[in-house]
Amino acid sequence: MEKERYFQAEAEGEQPETKTEEATAAITQLGQTNVPQMELDTNIHCLTIVGQIEGHIQLPPQNKATKYEHVIPQIVAIEQNPKIEGLLVILNTVGGDVEAGLAIAEMLASLSKPTVSIVLGGGHSIGVPIAVSCDHSFITETATMTIHPIRLTGLVIGVPQTFEYLDKMQERVVRFVTKHSKISEEKFKELMFSKGNLTRDIGTNVVGPDAVRYGLIDEVGGVSQAMAKLRELIEMKKSGEGKIVQ
Amino acid sequence: MILYTMMPEYLVFPTDRAAYEKQKLVYYDGIPFLVQATETGEYEIVQNLSTNPYHFLEAKYAPGARFPASAATS
Known part of the structure; x- marks a missing residue:
């Protein structure tokens, strides 16, 4: 005791x-x-695309990177899981690998569940197709998106490529963006090749409200607007009111 | 030093191979994590890779938290 x-x-x-x-x-x-x-348990999942988008070359660990071998299985899991009804994509990326970025964008675009993207801070370079790939896109007032032609070392799949190959690659990006947003091909290319906006480079840095004006992004807004829109899209899908209009 | 080249920095100065081995992807409680091994045989969370926002509210899944290496599945 x-x-x-x-x-x-x-x-x-x-x-x-x-x-x-x-x-x-x-x-x-x-x-x-x-x-x-x-x-x-939640019916809305969120996918963050941060730092650099990593492609075939593994970036050193001190870099903050979004790896497609992490992201793509998650998108598959979201598509598969009946409990998940919507996906919020949060972007704050400097861009990166063109093929990896396009792969993520295509996966998001082909997802059967409602998706809403929100650009916070920056959605540059290959972040642009990812932002427009969702059913509805938002950008915060201060966020920016850099639109520029693809730049490479000339090394694609390990060997030097011709200019035509790179041109075709760029065409894929342009086609994807114009297909998934309201921007016209002429306007997008004009922004892409304009001079005097970036230091020693061609392209344009588009700030939030301008991105909406050009038709690249659907709306200026923050997390509450994005969540409200996502809930609305989920409700619309549930009641089966027509197809989600891009 | 300014290098006048169009080659990216990581191709000019490749990182030491050992640096890549520090971090790896493991699953803990069915959630994917980017972890770093510690000297005590534990894994320290570097990044939570879950898409479920509620997983970010749990202290044990936060960056900096540790769990025994034996608890991890891959």
Whole structure:
């Protein structure tokens, strides 16, 4: 009996200590002591496309990168899971590999579930096709998108390619963007080849409201508008009111 | 130093091979994570790769949290 009490007292004595330890661990990791707890089930998933879009060459670990071998299986899982009804795509990317970016964009465009994209900060270069691939796209007021011709080392699939090959590759990007947004091919190419906007380069840096004006992005807005739109698209799909108009 | 070349920096100065081996993708509780091994036989979370936003609210899935290497599945 005595012994038991002793153990109990010991256990009680230890408890506060472990609690503080946990709290300090939380502070060092997150800068806060507790995180809101919720049930782990949601009908809307979110996919973040951040940093560089990694292609065939693995980027060193200090780079922040979106790897397509991570993203593509997730898109497949989202398509497969009946509990997931919508997808929110969050972009803050500098661009990267053309083929990997187009692969992600095509996967998103062919997803049967409602998708909404939101460009925060930047959706540059190959981030543009990803942003327009969703059913509805948003851009925040301060976010920018750089539109420029594809630039490469000339090395594609390991060997130097001809100018025609690169031109065709660029044509794929232009065709995808014009097909999935309201921008005309002439306007997109005009932005792509305009001079004097970027330092020692051709292209245009399009800021939020301008992207909407050119028809590249559907609306200027933040997370609440994006979520509201996504819920609306989900409702529309549920009630089967016609097809989602791009 | 300014290098006048159109070759990207990572082709001019390739990163040490060992740097790539530091991080890897593992599944823990069915959630994909980018992790880094620690000296204590644990994995430290570098990035949570889940698309479920609620997985980001759990402290044990946050970047910097550790879990035993034996708990990871690939």
